[in-house]
Amino acid sequence: MLISTKGRYALRILVDMAEHQREGYITLQEVAGRQDISEKYLESIVRELVKGGIVSGQRGKGGGYRLCRPPEKIKVGDILRCTEGSLAPVACLTEGAAPCPRTARCRTLAFWKGLDEVIRRYTDGYTIADMMQSGGDGDDYII
Amino acid sequence: MLISTKGRYALRILVDMAEHQREGYITLQEVAGRQDISEKYLESIVRELVKGGIVSGQRGKGGGYRLCRPPEKIKVGDILRCTEGSLAPVACLTEGAAPCPRTARCRTLAFWKGLDEVIRRYTDGYTIADMMQSGGDGDDYII
DNA sequence: CTAATTCCTATTATAATCACAGGAAAATAG
DNA sequence: CTATTTTCCTGTGATTATAATAGGAATTAG
Numbered sequence: 001m002l003i004s005t006k007g008r009y010a011l012r013i014l015v016d017m018a019e020h021q022r023e024g025y026i027t028l029q030e031v032a033g034r035q036d037i038s039e040k041y042l043e044s045i046v047r048e049l050v051k052g053g054i055v056s057g058q059r060g061k062g063g064g065y066r067l068c069r070p071p072e073k074i075k076v077g078d079i080l081r082c083t084e085g086s087l088a089p090v091a092c093l094t095e096g097a098a099p100c101p102r103t104a105r106c107r108t109l110a111f112w113k114g115l116d117e118v119i120r121r122y123t124d125g126y127t128i129a130d131m132m133q134s135g136g137d138g139d140d141y142i143i
Numbered sequence: 144m145l146i147s148t149k150g151r152y153a154l155r156i157l158v159d160m161a162e163h164q165r166e167g168y169i170t171l172q173e174v175a176g177r178q179d180i181s182e183k184y185l186e187s188i189v190r191e192l193v194k195g196g197i198v199s200g201q202r203g204k205g206g207g208y209r210l211c212r213p214p215e216k217i218k219v220g221d222i223l224r225c226t227e228g229s230l231a232p233v234a235c236l237t238e239g240a241a242p243c244p245r246t247a248r249c250r251t252l253a254f255w256k257g258l259d260e261v262i263r264r265y266t267d268g269y270t271i272a273d274m275m276q277s278g279g280d281g282d283d284y285i286i
Numbered sequence: 287c288t289a290a291t292t293c294c295t296a297t298t299a300t301a302a303t304c305a306c307a308g309g310a311a312a313a314t315a316g
Numbered sequence: 317c318t319a320t321t322t323t324c325c326t327g328t329g330a331t332t333a334t335a336a337t338a339g340g341a342a343t344t345a346g
Contacts (some may be wrong), residue, residue, distance in 0.1 A: 002231075004333090047293075071202045094144065108151070108158070201323075202321090287317075290344085299337105302332085309326090311345085
């Protein structure tokens, strides 16, 4: 299994927020209740999404979170890179990795680059809006 | 980083074996020497490849390992599924997983299925033979 | 001021990964 | 039959990652 609960939950959270969007902010308590995930664990995930510029938070009474962009502009790739750290299949392809001195002689590098590319293309071509139209009648999720 | 050293080393090992194929068997000592990986660790990886029907081992003097099929018939997908256990991005898509009772209502399942599919298509379309023609002058690998 | 809410820093438990060690079993050569 | 080589099998330890929770500081609205 390649993706951790952080990434999986992040998608659920964002679809939930997109579906319950309104004027003002959505509280974590709300989302946690609907998604049946502990508020504290959600917090740590949402914090990453704030850092990544996907949602923004507002403290204090009446505060909460809201999406920074409309759902159709939120790429799943951005979310997963944000919560998983990176989606690169191997260390030498993560952003900011130390350049490998023997790149020129590596038999496997082209394969990994290609895999990275197909994952990137797929995940960046899928948005939260696409997910909203998928599945059944809402509010219940599996993963 | 999604793929463990087991999977990465497995690819190196198999490319090495394919490039040094000959009559008879190749010993782990040979491969370990060329690839600069400990013989003991190689052993645990190659054992998986034996179970997976990718290489076969022969004990005793003159023994070793050899590929079960020509390199152009060994799919990278098969190797990685073998060493990584599964390439499915989420638990509910691994073979033999307990069927999820709320599948019909899941907003994210279609996305994960699609990701699983693109990974499968790519990795199953790439063979050890493809890797042999990649990179530079051989015997040195990075990952 | 008080209540609600995000933000921040730890901590713990569990599991996975990485790697090595020791020896049993099998095959061959002599 | 013996010695040697090599795979096969089981187990272990160190390190790191994941999953989840806890406690409290900072901020805002009323």
